[in-house]
Amino acid sequence: xxxxxxxxxxxEPKGRWSWMESTYDAFRTFAFAPNRVTNSGCHVRxxxxxxxxxxxxxxxLIPAMLFGMWNIGYQSLHAGFWQNFWFGFLRMxxxxxxxxxxxxxxxxxxxxxxxxxxxxxxxxxxxxxxxxVPVTTPLWQLAIAVAFAVLIGKEVFGGTGMNFLNxxxxxxxxxxxxxxxxxxxDSVWVAADLWGTxxxxxxxxxxxxxxxxxxxxxxxxxxxxxxxxxxxxxxxIAILIGxxxxxxxxxxxxxxxxxxxxxxGLMGLVLNYDCQIPFYYxxxxxxxxxxxxxxxxxxxxxxxxxxxxxxxxxxxxxxxxMLRVINLAYPEGMMLSILLMNCFAPLIDHCVVAQNIRRRKxx
Amino acid sequence: MNLKKLVIEPLRKANxxxxxxxxxxxxxxxxxxxxxxxxxxxxxxxxxxxSNLIISLLRKGIPSRxxxxxxxVVVATLxxxxxxxxxxxxxxxxxxxxVYVGLIITNCIIMGRLEAFALSHGPIESFMDGLGxxxxxxxxxxxxxxxxxxxxSGTLLGYQVIPQSLYDAGYQNNGLMILxxxxxxxxxxVIWITNKDNQNK
Numbered sequence: 001x002x003x004x005x006x007x008x009x010x011x012e013p014k015g016r017w018s019w020m021e022s023t024y025d026a027f028r029t030f031a032f033a034p035n036r037v038t039n040s041g042c043h044v045r046x047x048x049x050x051x052x053x054x055x056x057x058x059x060x061l062i063p064a065m066l067f068g069m070w071n072i073g074y075q076s077l078h079a080g081f082w083q084n085f086w087f088g089f090l091r092m093x094x095x096x097x098x099x100x101x102x103x104x105x106x107x108x109x110x111x112x113x114x115x116x117x118x119x120x121x122x123x124x125x126x127x128x129x130x131x132x133v134p135v136t137t138p139l140w141q142l143a144i145a146v147a148f149a150v151l152i153g154k155e156v157f158g159g160t161g162m163n164f165l166n167x168x169x170x171x172x173x174x175x176x177x178x179x180x181x182x183x184x185x186d187s188v189w190v191a192a193d194l195w196g197t198x199x200x201x202x203x204x205x206x207x208x209x210x211x212x213x214x215x216x217x218x219x220x221x222x223x224x225x226x227x228x229x230x231x232x233x234x235x236x237i238a239i240l241i242g243x244x245x246x247x248x249x250x251x252x253x254x255x256x257x258x259x260x261x262x263x264x265g266l267m268g269l270v271l272n273y274d275c276q277i278p279f280y281y282x283x284x285x286x287x288x289x290x291x292x293x294x295x296x297x298x299x300x301x302x303x304x305x306x307x308x309x310x311x312x313x314x315x316x317x318x319x320x321x322m323l324r325v326i327n328l329a330y331p332e333g334m335m336l337s338i339l340l341m342n343c344f345a346p347l348i349d350h351c352v353v354a355q356n357i358r359r360r361k362x363x
Numbered sequence: 364m365n366l367k368k369l370v371i372e373p374l375r376k377a378n379x380x381x382x383x384x385x386x387x388x389x390x391x392x393x394x395x396x397x398x399x400x401x402x403x404x405x406x407x408x409x410x411x412x413x414s415n416l417i418i419s420l421l422r423k424g425i426p427s428r429x430x431x432x433x434x435x436v437v438v439a440t441l442x443x444x445x446x447x448x449x450x451x452x453x454x455x456x457x458x459x460x461x462v463y464v465g466l467i468i469t470n471c472i473i474m475g476r477l478e479a480f481a482l483s484h485g486p487i488e489s490f491m492d493g494l495g496x497x498x499x500x501x502x503x504x505x506x507x508x509x510x511x512x513x514x515x516s517g518t519l520l521g522y523q524v525i526p527q528s529l530y531d532a533g534y535q536n537n538g539l540m541i542l543x544x545x546x547x548x549x550x551x552x553v554i555w556i557t558n559k560d561n562q563n564k
Binding site for chain 1: 533535537538539540542548551552555
């Protein structure tokens with residue numbers, strides 16, 4: 001890779017190109033690890049920097065992404081393995097491309113204007129957004145949602161690490177409230193053909209639950225993920241593989257994942273008299289596991305203290321199941337409950353810290 | 364004092380909504396459509412201008428201990444006049460605005476101008492100041508309502524603006540624009556732009 005390094009050396013922006021510094025820096029540090037060190041104050045050095053953490057999350061998302069591609073094809077075609085996969089791949093690719101092109105161009109523009117480094121927060125967000133929307137979402141709506149999420153969800157607060165809401169969920173919430181007919185109902189989850197935005201009517205287990213029925217899909221089908229739903233959220237197995245990667249590398253907090261599941265399970269048991277399904281069905285249906293593993297654990301928007309993480313996770317799980325069972329206008333409650341608790345995370349942390357100070361003063 | 368400056372300044376540099384951040388509630392409530400926003404802007408402008416004028420004329424005679432009550436009486440009288448006027452001549456809009464015409468009494472901009480300006484300035488200057496602040500408020504209302512009605516309903520003042528062919532091609536109205544949170548976000552964006560603009564000067 002010597003030639004690439006030399007190429008970067010030769011093309012360092014100087015003189016009248018020096019305004020391109022942020023963009024140049026982004027590509028150079030993408031290719032090679034930077035050898036800069038902080039030159040004042042104390043600092044902890046760790047092998048995992050922001051770039052590596054983000055790439056780990058993307059790797060953890062890949063099983064769910066691959067399964068999602070296959071499932072898109074399976075729901076539409078019910079054909080052979082490769083045929084299904086190829087169909088899903090062709091549906092997924094434009095959504096990923098739109099998400100990255102729109103999101104990254106806004107990120108680069110803001111980095112240039114503010115003379116910041118371009119950082120990698122968007123690698124994960126851009127990967128997540130196409131995974132949590134219905135497959136028939138029109139691309140122009142996706143583009144507007146991505147622009148809204150990056151601008152209003154992130155950049156107005158100062159960019160990556162400063163946002164208090166999960167940007168991927170902001171994009172989904174924007175779509176959900178702006179174009180409700182394209183984001184819920186029975187005809188958006190399965191693509192009718194390769195290019196169009198028409199859908200085949202097919203109810204998700206959550207829609208069946210909202211209609212007062214018992215889900216027709218068996219627990220095993222829902223566990224494997226061969227059910228209609230948002231593109232990549234259906235398979236619990238693929239999500240658990242991702243969770244294993246995130247937990248082994250220490251990127252995600254096991255406290256949050258566990259407490260979301262406990263909260264959801266308890267609320268499922270409490271509300272069981274009403275919806276007549278075993279409580280563990282809530283883990284298998286819709287985006288519960290996807291939200292618990294990839295969304296609630298976002299280190300920027302989650303609670304930071306250990307006790308805070310337990311409270312934050314328990315409430316996310318409890319609210320999500322409560323919304324599913326009690327508020328039938330919203331079949332899925334995971335997105336709204338995570339966004340709600342994102343808003344409360346700083347308050348939870350504040351209370352935990354204040355409580356700790358009070359306890360230690362009393363000693 | 365420069366009378367022209369009194370009218371021009373509240374439009375941008377000292378805008379009551381974006382710089383002083385007053386009168387936000389009505390800004391969120393009446394801006395889903397352009398027409399009620401225009402009527403609301405005009406009503407607030409009239410009330411601000413004339414209450415400023417009246418209080419300024421009375422300012423030497425008002426004991427300062429009861430000045431708030433006197434101000435409220437003047438403002439309330441004007442608001443009731445406007446309310447009755449709208450009910451008589453623009454019943455539909457008056458229905459759409461519902462309680463928000465009555466709530467002009469509580470609009471912070473009006474009391475703010477009375478306290479901060481009319482009590483210490485002459486009648487003509489006060490009238491101009493009220494007019495300017497009313498225009499500044501109306502300007503923001505119109506900007507917000509313009510985007511909300513255009514993107515949320517595809518119409519302006521009730522007329523279809525976005526062509527039918529676009530809808531046939533798959534375009535959809537943005538439902539979030541009709542909901543109050545979007546008004547808050549648009550006001551936020553306008554404040555962002557105004558602040559950047561004021562910094563550059």
